[in-house]
Amino acid sequence: MNTKKTRQVRVGQYILGGGNPVRVQSMCNTDTRDTNATIAQILRLEAAGCEINRVAVPDMEAAQNLGKIKKGINSPLVADIHFDYKLALEAIKQGVDKVRINPGNIGAADNVRQVVQAAKDKGVAIRIGVNAGSLKYLKEIEGKPNLTSFEWAEIMTREALDQADILEKLNFKDILVSLKADDLPRTIAANELFAKTSDIPLHIGLTEAGSFLSGTVKSSIALGTLLKNDIGATIRVSLTEDPVLQVRTAYEILKALDMRKFGPDIISCPTCGRCRVNIAQTVKELENRIYSDKELLAKATGLKIAVMGCIVNGPGEARDANFGIAGGVNEGLWFIDGKAVSKIPQADWIETILNKIRERNAF
Structure with missing residues (x-):
């Protein structure tokens, strides 16, 4: 089974979307400034089958360490950045394969242009991440505690499309989007609505899914529903556990749907x-x-x-x-x-x- 024919986006050695296999992603919980610890964890994740690895980039020291990490691993490296466009520029300079940053949150239009130009020059993709807990349109939700899942989906999709539009107006197309909540119906509804609206490939998952048991159950239902409807180019199972278990769980979901073969x-x-x-x-x-x-x-x-x-x-x-x-x-x-x-x-x-x-x- 292949996913919906979205546009295709290259991240490292993988082509994502457009009917290509769904790839498994995880995120390190190490301090990115600690080169040895981060490389060691990524190598463990690679051995477990993780195909794309993301690291947090909270400051310039972490950004400047990404090149060393990249040299010690085999999988595509994703830099997770919030608010500071200079960190994105440094991450791209250091050789990452994808940057997770929202263009609407990094200040002036010139900041966005600089990041986009650097990404174009190096062939780096950009992922836009929309989480229910940090929406730009939160004011619309205040005082409305009983929003339906579809109303949440409309707000989350509108924010994702707004963010993507900033990049597309600069003729940048190598975009992925994620729409995540800790709530299963909201996550499903938001991704289904976005998939009907845009050809941008989706990275899917529940955010803050929880402990191993509850998080696995919720993630299996949410991701299984989306994948069964041909939605999703990459997946991450977010559990309060060793990231290796996140990878194993992701493969078990894909195996149960007969979408990937990995292990018996x-x-x-x-x-x-x-x-x-x-x-x-x-x-x-x-x-x-x-x-x-x-x-x-x-x-x-x-x-x-x-x-x-x-x-x-x-x-x-x-x-x-x-x-x-x-x-x-x-x-x-x-x-x-x-x-x-x-x-x-x-x-x-x-x-x-x-x-x-x-x-x-x-x-």
Whole structure:
């Protein structure tokens, strides 16, 4: 499945929008002035599959450090900047691939022209970010606590279009837009309305989605709804968690929608009183082993692996997988491509699966 045929925008080695694959993005929580810590985190994110990485640029020291960071990583680098056009100019000079800055918030028209010219010269894209909590049109909302999601969407879309218009009047087209709220219906409505109005590709996500459980649920519903309607060129799952978990969650959403393949599809039962093996521990260790080994991860991508706990649903699910185990009492029936092969003790489950993955060619 590809997304709506918006205009195409290059960010580093990726072409975003226009039916290209949806790319996974995250944001570092390190101090950008700390070169080693920021590079180390981005390399961890890249290993987890993150394709575009954003860093905060709160001051000139951080901006001037972006070149060093860029040299130490492999993915496109995005500079997140607010209000100060000089930081944007320095970030572009340092070699970033995209700048997140709202042109209406950086002062005089000449400031915007300077940023646009620098971005044109270096082939740098600009993302406009509209968040429900920091709208220019907040005065219209004051005293109206019961605005509908569509009314919110109209205000957010109008602000995004106003900001984009500033750039387009300067003949700058390499634009992406994000419209985010912590509220699921507002986020969906705003992105749907913008997508009907403009051909600018969208970076989608919920802002301040929350903890791992609640944030994953809300993000899955919101992003899944938008992606299913062909809306979204890049995605970020914003969780109050290690950014690596944000990346893993984003891929699970894309995999569930059959939009990207990254890593295996591991299915496992929730367990009940019939279960006589430790499914939870097995699945957790299996995932950790696969996702911490780049070569193993490549070979496991696209595979369906079933780890089931009993003889009721276990054999059917295991038979439907590339590799599957249906648990018994401290052992399990081992299936390969739908055929029962042998019984193996639980202590051997993980290594049996991993060895079989190693024998396969990468997807």
